[in-house]
Amino acid sequence: MNFPQSYPLLPVPSGSLEIRELPILSQAGDDRPLRFSLIIPTYKEAGNVAKIVHQLSTILDTEMPGEYELIIVDDNSPDGTWEIAQQLMPEYPQLRVMRRIEERGLSTAVIRGWQVARGEVLGVIDGDLQHPPETLLKLWGEIKRGGDMAVASRHVEGGSVSDWSFVRRFLSRGAQTVGLILLPGVVGRVSDPMSGYFMVRRKCLIGCTLSPLGYKILIEVLARGRVPWIGEVGYEFQEREEGESKVTAQQYIDYLRHLLRLRLSLGPIGRLIRFGVVGFSGVFVDMAVFYLLRIHVDLGLTRSTILSAEVAIFNNFLWNDLWTFGDISRQQPGKRQRLRRFLKFNTVCLAGIILQTLLVNLFFNVFGMDQFLAKLVAIASVTIWNFWLNLKLSWRVTDVKK
Ligand code: GDD
Ligand code: MN
Numbered sequence: 001m002n003f004p005q006s007y008p009l010l011p012v013p014s015g016s017l018e019i020r021e022l023p024i025l026s027q028a029g030d031d032r033p034l035r036f037s038l039i040i041p042t043y044k045e046a047g048n049v050a051k052i053v054h055q056l057s058t059i060l061d062t063e064m065p066g067e068y069e070l071i072i073v074d075d076n077s078p079d080g081t082w083e084i085a086q087q088l089m090p091e092y093p094q095l096r097v098m099r100r101i102e103e104r105g106l107s108t109a110v111i112r113g114w115q116v117a118r119g120e121v122l123g124v125i126d127g128d129l130q131h132p133p134e135t136l137l138k139l140w141g142e143i144k145r146g147g148d149m150a151v152a153s154r155h156v157e158g159g160s161v162s163d164w165s166f167v168r169r170f171l172s173r174g175a176q177t178v179g180l181i182l183l184p185g186v187v188g189r190v191s192d193p194m195s196g197y198f199m200v201r202r203k204c205l206i207g208c209t210l211s212p213l214g215y216k217i218l219i220e221v222l223a224r225g226r227v228p229w230i231g232e233v234g235y236e237f238q239e240r241e242e243g244e245s246k247v248t249a250q251q252y253i254d255y256l257r258h259l260l261r262l263r264l265s266l267g268p269i270g271r272l273i274r275f276g277v278v279g280f281s282g283v284f285v286d287m288a289v290f291y292l293l294r295i296h297v298d299l300g301l302t303r304s305t306i307l308s309a310e311v312a313i314f315n316n317f318l319w320n321d322l323w324t325f326g327d328i329s330r331q332q333p334g335k336r337q338r339l340r341r342f343l344k345f346n347t348v349c350l351a352g353i354i355l356q357t358l359l360v361n362l363f364f365n366v367f368g369m370d371q372f373l374a375k376l377v378a379i380a381s382v383t384i385w386n387f388w389l390n391l392k393l394s395w396r397v398t399d400v401k402k
Pocket of ligand 1: 244
């Protein structure tokens, strides 16, 4: 069916998944600012899309008529979900539709929708009616009470998962437990971190570049956003009437990868872990060069130790400057600054080499330890020394470019 151009699909954003300030919008017409933008990610929801648009519109018209938008972000569903949604537009002027061809995935669909959204508050709801639309008004009530975020939870009063199988309950709670272990400061902030039904003030996300994996967009927002106050409301996760869940083992694997990626990128522990990962790579460089010098060049023990350690230092500086302390280095760009950091890093590490050489000789000559084990133990001891001193000296934020 040829559809009149007056109901075009939304342009699909590309590039980084950064949420920006609302562009200066005119106060009239199609690009005026709104109070609320609700993203509905869809994949093969042809049987649900008309129903959910109708139910959401009916409910939101009672609360904020003309001040909200529904944005369906469909990943080129083979059942034509996006076309059905587009044909609904004449009847629902607050409905906008995005059809993605290249990029796929639930959480990036939500973020791309937020990137074109005009609302001060950004929300997400599943497109399969498993999230009761009427819960929206309770969520909005939390925002009106001053909440920065409002999450629909299956694990607070009034919440439940209808008649999920034991396996599904076990998997969901198991995933939550792993999240609490790896990211207690993030996953522990809400009772249902697996929820995909929530709303958040745009100001909490402005300037944040999100990099989610898989389904769990809420964890990404909690980890990278600035969300002081979170309200929760209970809801009953409904059974599907049409279509089926797209959750596969891949979503669980993505979830674990997502947790690990966040663990590695958040806070001082994340930095220490990154420093340790870089140091670990340096161990291989150090040991390989040490082996070459000792076995193939027949160089003496001390000179082999020092030379191999120096090569490893250079390797470690490069990775630490790019990754471990990348956020600080990028504030201090330029060759001269980088050379200064390298010289400080080298000085700290040279002290570490001296300490390492003393330890290797102590362990090898005094305690009779195997030379390679002595080297490994010495490296581990010096790594902590290096991290702490480098954090305090080499990458301390000094003259940051304004
Ligand atoms: N655009 C897009 N692209 N939408 C998707 C994709 C995708 O790759 N995969 C799934 N969706 C849409 C579905 O159409 C549905 O609207 C919603 O995302 C949830 O997908 P389901 O496959 O129904 O997931 P579920 O029923 O197992 O729900 C679980 O995950 C949801 C998302 O986190 C539960 O944990 C829910 O609480 C949660 O909201
Ligand atoms: Mn579902």
